[in-house]
Amino acid sequence: MDENSAADQPLSEGSLNSPEEAEQTSHEEKPSKIIRAVFLSLLLDLLGFTLILPLLPSILDHYSQKDDAVYNSLQNVVDWFRVAVGIPLDSKFNRVLFGGLIGSLFSVLQFLSSPVMGAVSDYYGRRPLVLLSTVGVMSSYVLWMYSHSFSLFLLSRVVGGVCKGNVSLYTAMVADLRSPQARNRGMAMIGVAFSLGFTLGPILGAYFAQRAAGDGEFYQGPALLAFAFSAADLLFIFVVLPETLQRDSKASDVNSVVQGPGDLLNPVALFNFTAITRTDNPPSEQKMKNLKVLGGVYFTYLFLFSGLEFTLSFLTHQRFGFSSMEQGKMFFFIGVIMALIQGGFARRVKPGHQLKTVRLALISLIPAFLLIGIAWNMLLLYSGLVLYSFAAAVVVPCLSTQVSNHGSFSQKGVVMGILRSLGALARACGPIVASSVYWLAGAEVCFVIYSALFIVPLTLLARDAKSKDD
Known part of the structure; x- marks a missing residue:
């Protein structure tokens, strides 16, 4: 089927019976415009x-x-x-561990805010919540700019962590698209935005920190630039970003938030996607079973992947003596490979082929982390990193696309919010467990064990496929 499916084509003149239908059709006519707007805003x-x-x-x-x-x-x-896990007393390790603690706090806050933002957006719309969260992010950068004490800096990270639940809103906006092809392209472009952001942002941050070093606190230049990016984003959202939640898709009430807030905060309820069963049109039993499996795959993958991602800088520092600049070059390499794969391969994955692509990517992670774990030269290391980059580029976009097919259009916000929340929980716990294994058993054992553990999400996917066949 051509990328521009029938769902993307404009209706002929005279087929519209009301302004409401015209509004609905306008959303379906322009998925590419919505995808571009979401991509640039994110x-x-x-x-x-x-x-x-x-x-x-x-x-x-x-x-x-x-x-x-x-x-x-x-x-x-x-x-x-x-002391508990036997990490050597070294200033570099101390900074990484401290940074990991703050990163875990940030992920926990996203775990709490993402499903709530998604559920509320099912009733009030995506655009108002994106605007509100962007204002909150701007305020966190103001706090960072004037953080003359660590408590104020920590407050800025708390405010930012709560408001960064807006990423679930962007995925919900793509999930609102009626065309499966458009949803797949949109999720891939969200992945491209992440790759570009994590490739270019750190370089800009380091550059502006150097420039501001002689004119006050070194972090004020990057903080001001972050505020400028956020202000530009707010203006872009206000002027360009459309509302994607259609009137006939709005939730009839906010019972999923008011009657059952525990369903959006309790980890057990989140893994079971309990909140969407409270809506007027709950999915079938089989759909719910498939959704739970996909959530389990998503969490397990990110739990394992984020843990090894966190310890990667330890390994390259210890084994190859990588400096901060060499670490930066390595992650730049990863980011470029990911962006190329997401912009070329991932966005062209056909509807119905997402899980096959995820399975291929998970299989590739087994040799990827084995190569990285045993690497004694740059060729082996970077060979593993290529496979690593392929999996990182396709697993989350493809799983997000697959999950976006579940639930009615009045449930997309809460579905994508719960998925994002499970990912945040995995990223909060994964690095702590992996770093403990790393320091207790060593790099080689850690990476070998973790590479084998990717059999777990592969097994879950196999069960999901079997349940569909039955």
Whole structure:
């Protein structure tokens, strides 16, 4: 089938009976316009978000020298964890662990906010919630700009973590598209936005930190730039980004939020996607079973992948003596490969082939992490990183597309919000477990064990396929 399916074509003149139908048709006529708008808005958001990534170690050093009481309290927690898992006393490791603690807090906040934002957007619409969350993100950058104490910096990360649930809104906007081909292209372009954001943002952050070093606090330049990106995004959303939730798709009430808030915060309820059963049109028993399996695959994959992703910088530093610049070049390489795969291959995956592509990517991760774990030269390392990049480029977009096919159009916000929440929970827990295994058993054992554990999501996918056959 051609990419421009019948669902994407305009209706002939005279076939519209009301302004409401005209509004509905206009959404179906222009999926490419919606995808471009979502892509550009998310890219602006991610460019601001990723500016801080290369600066976090220097920011932590900055507050450690101020003898900040809040910083010292958290340092005690890090020291306890370091001793418990046998991590050597090294300033570089300390910074990574401290950064991981803050990153886990950020992920926990996204875990809490994503399903709530998604559910509320099913009733009020995507655009108002995206505007509101962007204002919150802007305020977090203002707090960062004036964070002369660690407590204020931590507050900026808390505000940002709560408001970064907006990513689930962007995936819901793509899920609103009626054409399966358009949804697949949209999820792939969201992946491209992430790849570009995480490739370009850190470089910009490091550059502006160097430029601002002599004119005040070194982080104020990147913070101001992050605010500028966010302000530009707010203007873009206000002027260009359309509302994708159609009137006939709006939830009739907000019972999923008011009557059952635990369904959006309780991990067990989230894994079971309980909240969508409260709506007027709950999915069939088989659809719910498939959705739970997909959620389990998504969580398991990100739990394992984020853990090894976190320890990768440890391995390259220890084994190859990578400097910060060499680490940056490595992640730049990964980002470029991912963007090329997402922009070329992932967005052309045909509807119905997403799970086959996910299966292929998960299989590729087994040799990928084996090669990285045993690598004794650059050729083996970068061979593993190519396979790693392929999987990172296709698993999340393809699983997101598959999940977006579940639930009625009045449930897309809560469905995609729950999926995003499960991913945030995995990213909060994965690095802690993986780093413990790494330091207790060593790099080779850690990567070999984890590569074998990717059999778990593969087994879940096989069960999902079998249940569909039955």
